[in-house]
Amino acid sequence: MKRRQALIPNVLTIAGTDPTGGAGIQADLKAFSANGAYGMSVVTAVVSQNTRGVGSIVAMEPDFVAEQIAAVFEDVRVDAVKIGMVANAGIADAITQSLDKYAQCPVVLDPVMVAKSGDHLLNQDDVDAIRERLVPRATLITPNLPEASVLLGREVEMGSLAEMRESLNDLRALGAKWVLLKGGHLSGAESTDILTGGDAGDTTVEL
Incomplete structure (x- = not known):
């Protein structure tokens, strides 16, 4: 009798970047791999930052974020989703609508609003969108x-x-x-x- 091979969990991170690798999708993918999971990523924003502070943030268009999410879910089994930096209210809406359409799995939300350097990354409208749309959609939040x-x-x-x-x-x-x-x-x-x-x-x- 053939032994059934255990499936490797597929985990999707939806987040911004960190050139130093200490946060964002770079850190998430390393953490997934270290814990035996296959990591996938959707980029919400490209961030110029290091351990001393945040330089600038270029947010993706909400429709493009939604397209990235659809491309993953329509082709690959997703066992869990981890959301990090959302960047703005439009992206929060795009993520929420995409999760409602595709995700039948646990969702972890790390509400990235303040950088390790102390820099605030979101304005009040963006915070409200995360609080009102994404937090209620999450299985776990980790502020x-x-x-x-x-x-x-x-x-x-x-x-x-x-x-x-x-x-x-x-x-x-x-x-x-x-x-x-x-x-x-x-x-x-x-x-x-x-x-x-x-x-x-x-x-x-x-x-």
């Missing part, structure tokens, strides 16, 4: 503290574990099934992440 603060419309960035815990209900209310709130921006020696959500919305684990 860090600056991104969570932007999603919640807070002018002052949360900076403590207590504030993270207090924000969980508000983040869950945005509509994603799961929320992984990342504490990498906390001061001090420890960096605590909090995973919350589930079918009943009552599972919370600090990692």
Whole structure:
């Protein structure tokens, strides 16, 4: 009897670029490969940046983003989607409509709104589009503290574990099934992440 060969997961990243390879589609593809998955990519924006800051961003046309997504789904099995930098509200709409048409798989949204250098990458209309269209479509969102603060419309960035815990209900209310709130921006020696959500919305684990 022939042994059935396990399928390698096919994972699609929809994101911007990073010439240094530390973020964006370059980092996603490396992470997929390191974890035994076959990576595919749809480019939303080409970004001139390095570890010191963001120079400029050239966003793709929303229709072209939609064409890229269609080209993948119409030819290749997609087992999961990871969304990073969306770039603008038009692209958020294009991604949402494409996912509604094609995606029958888990969707992870990393709401890239603030670069590691601290540069804000989106205006308010773009943030609203991500919050209102993409977040409710996601199986899991993975904001860090600056991104969570932007999603919640807070002018002052949360900076403590207590504030993270207090924000969980508000983040869950945005509509994603799961929320992984990342504490990498906390001061001090420890960096605590909090995973919350589930079918009943009552599972919370600090990692």
